Amino acid sequence: MKFTQPPEGEYEKHIVPVKGVSSLNFDPYAAEVLTNPYPHYEELREAGPIVWLERYGVYVVSHYNTVRDVLTNPDVFCSSAGVGLSNFHTEKPWRQPSIILEADQPEHTGVRAVFARILSPRALKKLTTTFEAEAETMIDRMLENGECDGVVDLAHAFPIKVFGDAVGIMNEGREHLLPYGDMVFNAFGPVNGRFKECLANLGPATEWIYEACKRENLTDDGFGAAFYAAADAGEITHEGAGLLVRTTLSAGLDTTIFTMGNALVNLGRHPDQWAILRDEPKRARAALEEVLRYDSTFHSFYRTTTREIELEGVKLDKNQKVLVLVASANRDPRHWTEPDKFDVTRKATGNMGFGAGIHGCAGQMIARMEGEIVLRTLATKVETIELLGEPSLHFNNTVRGYTSMPMRITAKKH
Amino acid sequence: MPIITYLLADGTKMNIEAEAGANVMRTAIDADVPGILAECGGAAMCATCHVYVEEEKASIFSEISDVEEEMLECVTEERKPESRLSCQLTIPVGVDQVTVQLPVPQD
Ligand code: HEM
Ligand code: FES
Numbered sequence: 001m002k003f004t005q006p007p008e009g010e011y012e013k014h015i016v017p018v019k020g021v022s023s024l025n026f027d028p029y030a031a032e033v034l035t036n037p038y039p040h041y042e043e044l045r046e047a048g049p050i051v052w053l054e055r056y057g058v059y060v061v062s063h064y065n066t067v068r069d070v071l072t073n074p075d076v077f078c079s080s081a082g083v084g085l086s087n088f089h090t091e092k093p094w095r096q097p098s099i100i101l102e103a104d105q106p107e108h109t110g111v112r113a114v115f116a117r118i119l120s121p122r123a124l125k126k127l128t129t130t131f132e133a134e135a136e137t138m139i140d141r142m143l144e145n146g147e148c149d150g151v152v153d154l155a156h157a158f159p160i161k162v163f164g165d166a167v168g169i170m171n172e173g174r175e176h177l178l179p180y181g182d183m184v185f186n187a188f189g190p191v192n193g194r195f196k197e198c199l200a201n202l203g204p205a206t207e208w209i210y211e212a213c214k215r216e217n218l219t220d221d222g223f224g225a226a227f228y229a230a231a232d233a234g235e236i237t238h239e240g241a242g243l244l245v246r247t248t249l250s251a252g253l254d255t256t257i258f259t260m261g262n263a264l265v266n267l268g269r270h271p272d273q274w275a276i277l278r279d280e281p282k283r284a285r286a287a288l289e290e291v292l293r294y295d296s297t298f299h300s301f302y303r304t305t306t307r308e309i310e311l312e313g314v315k316l317d318k319n320q321k322v323l324v325l326v327a328s329a330n331r332d333p334r335h336w337t338e339p340d341k342f343d344v345t346r347k348a349t350g351n352m353g354f355g356a357g358i359h360g361c362a363g364q365m366i367a368r369m370e371g372e373i374v375l376r377t378l379a380t381k382v383e384t385i386e387l388l389g390e391p392s393l394h395f396n397n398t399v400r401g402y403t404s405m406p407m408r409i410t411a412k413k414h
Numbered sequence: 415m416p417i418i419t420y421l422l423a424d425g426t427k428m429n430i431e432a433e434a435g436a437n438v439m440r441t442a443i444d445a446d447v448p449g450i451l452a453e454c455g456g457a458a459m460c461a462t463c464h465v466y467v468e469e470e471k472a473s474i475f476s477e478i479s480d481v482e483e484e485m486l487e488c489v490t491e492e493r494k495p496e497s498r499l500s501c502q503l504t505i506p507v508g509v510d511q512v513t514v515q516l517p518v519p520q521d
Contacts, residue, residue, distance in 0.1 A: 072456075113480035121461055122488045350443065350455055360457025368453070 014057030041328035062328035064335035081304035084188035150405040155260035168222020176205040181254035189397025258401025281379035287344040292353030296327035439501035456501035491517030
């Protein structure tokens with residue numbers, strides 16, 4: 001896939017509604033920012049805990065504490081107006097909103113309870129051996145070849161297989177999952193050139209997803225079937241069950257694929273950190289946590305004010321979009337020591353790579369499980385990881401990851 | 415300022431001064447109380463912030479939500495009537511002391 005850069009020049013300037021708050025012409029979606037966002041985020045944090053973005057007419061919060069405050073006050077900073085730039089309360093949503101991600105309390109609670117039960121830590125335990133066996137097979141195959149692609153052969157292949165099977169979707173056509181997810185995550189940003197090109201190249205992905213979420217096309221023992229069973233029991237509607245399958249597919253694949261790719265790329269770039277993990281594979285889960293902090297996958301999303309509210313001394317109007325920059329919070333020196341250092345021995349819990357509060361990622365336990373198994377299996381079997389050239393970055397408005405990572409790996413001697 | 419007493423699994427007692435409106439999990443994490451992992455950071459998704467609340471204090475906290483109930487069924491330690499997820503517990507204004515017992519870890 002190839003993406004064009006969004007036009008950098010002309011834009012309609014939105015005047016900051018209140019005095020005394022920094023107003024910037026910063027574009028978090030510019031290709032230059034996406035290439036290496038972190039120095040830009042630092043500038044943004046220095047400009048203040050809350051800043052006005054003229055280009056989009058939104059506020060942005062980038063400090064750890066402010067981000068946490070916004071995410072843990074869902075009554076004031078709601079999700080039902082959409083968690084993207086577009087405001088569902090004033091504009092027509094491009095698709096039917098998700099009944100969990102884009103819903104507020106009290107409706108949200110019941111749906112989240114169903115989701116939490118179906119993907120509970122206990123339910124996931126049953127999948128452990130299957131996931132481990134698959135990771136071993138894939139990594140053994142890569143070791144046989146020596147030269148391989150960390151993203152294509154593992155970060156991408158693993159979730160498409162094991163997560164796809166766990167949800168219970170058909171095998172045929174799974175290649176449509178990624179372009180669909182790419183569009184969903186672009187759609188949380190502006191309708192820029194990148195998003196338009198993504199839409200133009202989408203092909204039949206939307207129709208395929210629609211078909212894949214139907215009950216008759218799901219296996220009878222996966223998460224998908226379990227959502228429909230919850231509908232039979234009257235806990236959610238049948239339409240809601242289909243929407244939950246859709247949310248699971250759009251929220252649960254690109255994110256895990258990119259996270260594992262980010263893990264491999266960062267371990268490849270920091271041989272000392274790889275050595276620590278390789279010598280103690282049980283550090284895999286903590287290492288994954290550090291990857292989510294240091295190079296977060298889901299960089300930014302929005303909340304919308306439900307009433308007038310003062311935040312960091314700034315009075316916000318009702319119905320105001322606020323960009324929540326979790327990837328910046330995860331690098332905020334006001335909270336972390338040496339935030340720009342990739343350190344797999346760090347206690348990175350408390351990072352907001354999975355969000356925070358009542359909408360904190362509902363799939364985080366399976367995402368952690370997938371990531372932990374892949375990293376642990378890799379650390380158990382592999383001695384060295386050598387990058388063969390620069391990994392190729394994928395440009396998306398809100399998620400960060402790679403499409404390719406040529407590398408050479410060697411096996412541990414036993 | 416309210417005091418939260420954490421009774422650790424090994425019998426040790428930790429008294430931590432908290433702010434009114436403080437969260438029981440967050441206070442524990444900030445004070446490095448051993449035995450509360452809180453992997454999901456309070457999203458009620460991981461069930462690794464399990465505590466037992468003394469019976470006579472149970473009513474000061476908000477009721478167990480549907481999401482918390484689902485997670486309590488997944489705790490790896492013994493589930494008791496006093497079981498709560500500490501990330502869902504906020505110290506109400508006017509309460510000056512609460513004791514929570516940490517469960518004995520099980521594999
Ligand atoms: C490492 C991989 C993942 C990352 C980085 C990630 C990130 C996130 C973030 C940041 C949010 C919060 C959005 C907001 O507050 O508006 C979220 C929500 C959500 N995620 Fe994930 N996610 C990942 C994997 C998954 C998986 C595997 C699933 C499905 C099984 C999933 C399902 C969901 C759902 C349903 C929500 C909405 C929760 C709610 O609104 O209550 N995610 N995710
Ligand atoms: S911190 Fe994860 S459930 Fe409480």
